[in-house]
Amino acid sequence: MEDNRLKPYTPEPSASDGAASPLRFDFPTGNDPQSIRKRIEAMEMILERSFVLPGTNYRIGLDSIVGLIPVVGDIITAAMGSYLVWEARNLGVPKWKLWQMMGRIGFDSAVGSIPVVGDAFDLVYRSNTKNLKTVKKHLDKHHPQTRVIDQ
Template identity: 55%
Template sequence: MNQARFNAVTARLPRTDAASALVRIERLERLLEGAIRIPGLSRRIGLDAIIGLVPGVGDAASAVMGLYVVWEARNLGLPRFTLLRMIGNVGVDAVIGSVPVAGDLFDFFFRSNTRNLKLLRRHLTRAAT
């Protein structure tokens, strides 16, 4: 698909309002990064760490869910550089997370969806002022 056709198709896609998109992204981030409290620790884990334990498909599925956040951010008009940073966060999480054992520990500490939510909030805060 050439760029002109791509732009014509994406121009017809609905743009969402920032408030409802932010609520959806916050809910997904909570599910992926902090849905379950670990007893005795002050840390939480989410589906990202849990499904990352499944060899092969776990980190790929987690990356797809992380890319949904990037898609929402694109619909909100985030700059291309910020979108690339978000894609980089998801990519690092997927690539390093796919390494057995070490990747599972990495998923515990590197929270790509939380980082992407912070980037989105920073953009929305700047846009509102």
């Protein structure tokens, strides 16, 4: 059986200069619920909490950073957030929950597009975290074998 856990890529020195290649991760590519859970958790982490604001302990992600780019930034982060909805659809999440998830992304994008106020809003409103919580509830109910005990 194939092991679908996230594994860091261990760089090996190249034959030409002995330098190591950059750190990479092998993401699970299967269509099973466990692989999907890992992918959406990774996407949520990248979008919402992959960096720490300097001088604080507050975590932010690409949603807040890319959202600083007027118009284009909000379109990009909405597209990335829609990936979670697409994966939820593949898991069989009910349509009304998918609409709710898209509504969160739309609301985040609409308010996030307002200059200055929207950038501050992006720091506190985490639509992708809320969407991940919705998908996890569905997975825990319909695919209990994917349940992971958070530490």
